[in-house]
Amino acid sequence: MTGFLKVAWLVLRKDLRVESRSREMLSTTIFFAVSCVLVFSFGFVRGGRVVDGAVAGILWIAISFSGTLALARAFERERYHNVLGGLMLAPVHRPAIYLGKLLGLLLLLGIVEVVVVAMVAFLFQASLFQHFWRLLAILALGTIGFASVGTLFSAMLVRVKNRAVLLPVLLYPVTIPVLIMGVSGTAALLQPEPNLAMVQLWISLLFFFDTVFLTLALWTFEPVMTE
Amino acid sequence: MFELADFDEVTVSDVSRFYGRRRALAHISLTCSAGEITGLLGPNGAGKSTLLGLLATLTQSSVGEVRYGDRTTQQAGAALRAQVGFLSHDLQLYPELSARENLEFFAGLYGLDRAAERVVEALVSAGLNDRADDIVEGFSRGMRQRLALERALLHSPRLVLFDEPFTGLDEEACAALVARLRVLRAERRIILLATHDLDAVDGLLDRVVLLRQGRMCELGVGNSLRERYRAAIFAHGGGRQLEKGSSGEVAVESSPGDDPEELR
Amino acid sequence: MNRITFPILVAAALLVFVTAPFVIVWAPYESTMGLVQKIFYFHFPSWMAMFLSIFILGIASVIYLFRRTPRADGVAVSAAELAVVFGLMGLITGPLWGVKAWGVWWQWDARLTMAVILELILVAYLLLRRYGGPGSDRLAAGLGIFGMANVPFLYVSTELWRTVHPRTSVVPTLPIDFGVPLWWSFAGFMVLCLALLFVRSRLEEQRMRLERLYLTLEEE
Numbered sequence: 148m149t150g151f152l153k154v155a156w157l158v159l160r161k162d163l164r165v166e167s168r169s170r171e172m173l174s175t176t177i178f179f180a181v182s183c184v185l186v187f188s189f190g191f192v193r194g195g196r197v198v199d200g201a202v203a204g205i206l207w208i209a210i211s212f213s214g215t216l217a218l219a220r221a222f223e224r225e226r227y228h229n230v231l232g233g234l235m236l237a238p239v240h241r242p243a244i245y246l247g248k249l250l251g252l253l254l255l256l257g258i259v260e261v262v263v264v265a266m267v268a269f270l271f272q273a274s275l276f277q278h279f280w281r282l283l284a285i286l287a288l289g290t291i292g293f294a295s296v297g298t299l300f301s302a303m304l305v306r307v308k309n310r311a312v313l314l315p316v317l318l319y320p321v322t323i324p325v326l327i328m329g330v331s332g333t334a335a336l337l338q339p340e341p342n343l344a345m346v347q348l349w350i351s352l353l354f355f356f357d358t359v360f361l362t363l364a365l366w367t368f369e370p371v372m373t374e
Numbered sequence: 375m376f377e378l379a380d381f382d383e384v385t386v387s388d389v390s391r392f393y394g395r396r397r398a399l400a401h402i403s404l405t406c407s408a409g410e411i412t413g414l415l416g417p418n419g420a421g422k423s424t425l426l427g428l429l430a431t432l433t434q435s436s437v438g439e440v441r442y443g444d445r446t447t448q449q450a451g452a453a454l455r456a457q458v459g460f461l462s463h464d465l466q467l468y469p470e471l472s473a474r475e476n477l478e479f480f481a482g483l484y485g486l487d488r489a490a491e492r493v494v495e496a497l498v499s500a501g502l503n504d505r506a507d508d509i510v511e512g513f514s515r516g517m518r519q520r521l522a523l524e525r526a527l528l529h530s531p532r533l534v535l536f537d538e539p540f541t542g543l544d545e546e547a548c549a550a551l552v553a554r555l556r557v558l559r560a561e562r563r564i565i566l567l568a569t570h571d572l573d574a575v576d577g578l579l580d581r582v583v584l585l586r587q588g589r590m591c592e593l594g595v596g597n598s599l600r601e602r603y604r605a606a607i608f609a610h611g612g613g614r615q616l617e618k619g620s621s622g623e624v625a626v627e628s629s630p631g632d633d634p635e636e637l638r
Numbered sequence: 639m640n641r642i643t644f645p646i647l648v649a650a651a652l653l654v655f656v657t658a659p660f661v662i663v664w665a666p667y668e669s670t671m672g673l674v675q676k677i678f679y680f681h682f683p684s685w686m687a688m689f690l691s692i693f694i695l696g697i698a699s700v701i702y703l704f705r706r707t708p709r710a711d712g713v714a715v716s717a718a719e720l721a722v723v724f725g726l727m728g729l730i731t732g733p734l735w736g737v738k739a740w741g742v743w744w745q746w747d748a749r750l751t752m753a754v755i756l757e758l759i760l761v762a763y764l765l766l767r768r769y770g771g772p773g774s775d776r777l778a779a780g781l782g783i784f785g786m787a788n789v790p791f792l793y794v795s796t797e798l799w800r801t802v803h804p805r806t807s808v809v810p811t812l813p814i815d816f817g818v819p820l821w822w823s824f825a826g827f828m829v830l831c832l833a834l835l836f837v838r839s840r841l842e843e844q845r846m847r848l849e850r851l852y853l854t855l856e857e858e
Contacts, residue, residue: 148452149485157482165470168509233466233525236430237483238456296784303777309769316765320758321784324791327799348798356791363787370703371780374433374773393772395849397856 151246154239158247163254165224172220173255180213180263188270202273203333207289207326209263210256211319214293217255218301219314221248226305241369249298249364256290278336281346285336288353289329292360293322299364303371328353381443381457383407384429384533384564389438391424391588398424400588402438406564406581408532411555413575414568415593415603416585422568423463425585426535429566430460442533456484459531463538465522469511473502473521476510477528484529496524515542523554533564540571548574572600647833654826661819677735679819683827684728685753689789690831691721692756695763696786699779711775712842714782716835718763724831725757748800752792759785 149157166172184205191201225231234244264286268275275282300317304310332349335341384406391399399421406412414422427433429440431447431454439446442454467476477496481489497503500520510518519539527534540548552574558565559580569575576599584591584606596602662679698714701707732750733743744750763785767778 148456149483154483157479161468161471161475161479164475165468168470228466228469229462229464230466230468232432232462232464233480234483235432236455236458236460237480238452238454238485239483240452299780303780304770307770307774307777309771313766313770316762317781320755320762321781321788323755324788324795327795331795331799352791352794352798359787359791360784363784367703367780367783371776374776392849392853395852397853 149239151240151243154243155246155250158234158244159250162221162248162251166251166255172217173258175220176213176217176255176259177262179216180209180259181266183209183212184263184266184270197271200334200337202267202271202337203330205271206263206267206333207330209267210260210286210290210329211293211322211326213259213263214256214290214297215315215318217252217259218294218297218318219311221252221255222301222305231302231305235372241372242365245298245302245365245368248302249294252294252298253290256294257287260286260290273337275337278341278343278346281343281350282333282336284350285329285332285346285353288350288357289325289332292325292353292357295357295361295364296322296325299368299371302368324356325353328356381445381532382564383443385441386425386429387438387441389425389428389435389440391421391428391433392436397588399428399435402585402588402590404581404583404590406566408564409559409562410580411559411565411567411578412581412583413579414566414583414585415570415572416568416591417607419587420585421588422585423537424588426460426537426566426568429533430458430535431455432460456529457532458535459526459529459533460535461523461526461537461539463541465518467510467518467522467525470509472507472509473497473500473513474506476521477525480525481528486529492528496528500524516544516547519543519547519551523551527558531563534558534566536565536567536569538569539567540569540574552578572598572603575599644833644836647829647836651826651830651833654822654829658819658823658826661822677731679823681728681731681735682820683824684724684731685749686824687827687831688721688724688728688753688756690828691717691724691835692760692786692789694835695721695760695782699782699786703776703779703783708846709839709843711779712839712846713835714779715764715767715842716838718760718767718778718782719838720831720834722757722760722764724827725753725760728753729757746800748793748796751800752796755792755796756785756789759788 187201187205187208188197191198191205197205222231225234235241264275264282267273297314297318300314300321304313304317307313328349332346332353335346335349386402386404389399389402390397402421402425404412414425416422424433428435434447442450442457445454447454468479471479474493474497477493478489481493486492494503497506500517500523502517502521505513505517510521513521519542523539539551543551548571555565555567555578567575567579579599582593582599584593584603586607591606593599593602593606596605658679662676695714695717698710698717702710702714729750732747732753736745737743759781763778763781766781767774770777
């Protein structure tokens with residue numbers, strides 16, 4: 148049997164190739180994320196200044212909304228020509244397929260976040276880059292947590308008729324801890340005098356969340372996807 | 375560890391598949407041997423695709439078991455999938471990739487040695503060598519079919535399953551596919567073929583299984599396959615159904631009406 | 639087992655619930671809130687019953703997903719429904735108490751927040767089962783596992799989140815007085831929870847048997 152990581156790599160490479168031909172997902176997701184930030188700005192900017200502490204919230208809501216969109220789109224493709232069936236038929240470790248898809252999504256979301264963070268920093272004069280590595284850690288770990296759960300749920304729902312509606316219904320409640328941790332960590336970093344110990348605590352919690360849920364997803368992928 | 379090319383027959387024993395109250399398959403029993411082409415016939419929604427999916431290990435049976443040689447699906451494990459080739463009705467090709475890239479991807483997944491050579495051979499066999507680097511989206515149905523067929527056979531599987539392979543093919547392509555099926559049979563593979571195209575497979579099938587509403591039925595009397603099929607399906611009162619637990623074509627009582635409801 | 643256990647459970651639940659009002663009335667008045675505090679004897683056990691149900695849901699989901707035991711699926715859906723019901727009780731008694739005791743309906747208390755989110759996950763579970771079409775039992779089992787795994791993270795993150803943000807109103811954290819009335823109500827709720835779980839699982843089993851019979855009948 149082909150090695151676990153090799154399979155994940157093949158799936159990832161295939162996804163990248165497919166995306167590079169159309170570039171559809173990247174452009175639409177970025178566009179959506181940008182719109183999100185703008186829309187929320189209108190809600191939270193008063194008298195030319197953003198409401199205290201809203202910056203972190205806007206950032207993370209934009210990430211989670213556009214993430215959900217990307218997730219739905221990614222698996223729509225697999226469904227369309229039932230290529231997922233072809234993948235499941237291959238004599239490979241099924242969780243490797245999950246991992247490949249997850250990595251692809253993380254790359255996509257990473258690019259989207261670069262744009263969103265730059266935009267948020269620019270629009271709100273937020274000092275996001277002062278503690279760059281910590282911010283990176285929070286964003287990376289938060290995205291991994293969100294995407295791990297999201298990739299599994301998206302794959303789970305691929306053959307369900309009401310998947311478009313059910314994905315947000317399932318995903319948001321389960322990823323609220325990620326949102327809380329991400330927003331709190333980011334908000335803590337944006338304080339004039341950030342409490343770095345607190346930030347460290349949020350980062351550790353995110354790491355812990357990611358470990359648990361990534362393991363759970365890998366563990367349950369096969370039984371959930373097979374009839 | 376499941377040895378490759380280890381089984382010579384596939385046995386389905388009293389298999390049923392339910393979805394809640396809906397019965398997709400009921401008491402299916404049959405044996406398919408190497409070097410045989412078994413035809414699965416029946417109206418839409420009869421359960422042909424479900425049965426093929428079951429044999430491909432994509433679905434589990436609710437009742438009964440399937441054996442590959444003398445091993446059940448569970449015993450055979452993941453390596454069994456390396457011995458199954460499935461040409462599904464929806465072809466399972468990535469439209470954004472080229473023909474070559476599609477084949478290479480699956481060759482990689484299946485861990486095939488001499489992958490590049492095999493891909494080239496497959497492309498030649500499909501007659502797509504000059505279009506190898508064009509993306510699949512631009513292919514006609516016939517071309518995609520040929521490519522999908524090569525993809526399904528790339529890893530030289532023992533058990534080959536076809537779900538409506540003649541859909542959308544012209545005369546020439548049909549004849550080519552029939553010829554290919556004969557070659558596969560000569561290679562002593564186990565072949566199952568679900569189709570509506572009775573004229574194309576007339577005389578090709580070694581064994582016929584007729585499904586209606588998930589059950590096996592007997593073919594009627596007639597000169598050609600089409601006539602016999604028609605006799606069974608449209609006969610007054612419906613076709614005669616098979617006794618539970620038997621394999622082959624032995625008739626019992628009939629059930630009225632024909633339910634064209636889509637069971638897929 | 640059914641013939642003995644079920645009547646015992648029902649009897650125990652009845653016993654507790656019939657006597658509970660007397661016990662509660664007998665309990666001493668709490669100094670600051672007076673009579674209102676007594677809703678706590680429903681509020682706290684409701685939460686505990688909800689947690690018990692979520693725990694059962696998680697375990698049953700694991701069993702169902704990996705062993706495909708049909709009974710486990712019945713237990714899982716029963717546990718989910720019960721968790722929703724008990725959660726709802728907690729979510730109603732909480733604000734009722736809050737508005738009388740402290741004048742606010744909702745003040746983003748860590749536990750209430752966590753409870754709302756858990757309730758959402760459970761309702762999502764039920765929605766998935768209802769609208770997910772065939773095969774949604776497996777998918778729901780996956781969600782059940784994720785839901786249960788989420789509980790500690792929800793607890794920690796909501797707690798931390800609340801300690802960091804200044805409170806909008808002064809709400810003292812109530813020290814849990816492990817008195818007899820509380821234990822009595824607690825026992826009553828636990829027994830009730832198990833009894834209802836039992837009944838509902840049986841209902842599921844009957845339903846599955848009915849489907850089997852229906853299929854067999856069709857074949858004749």
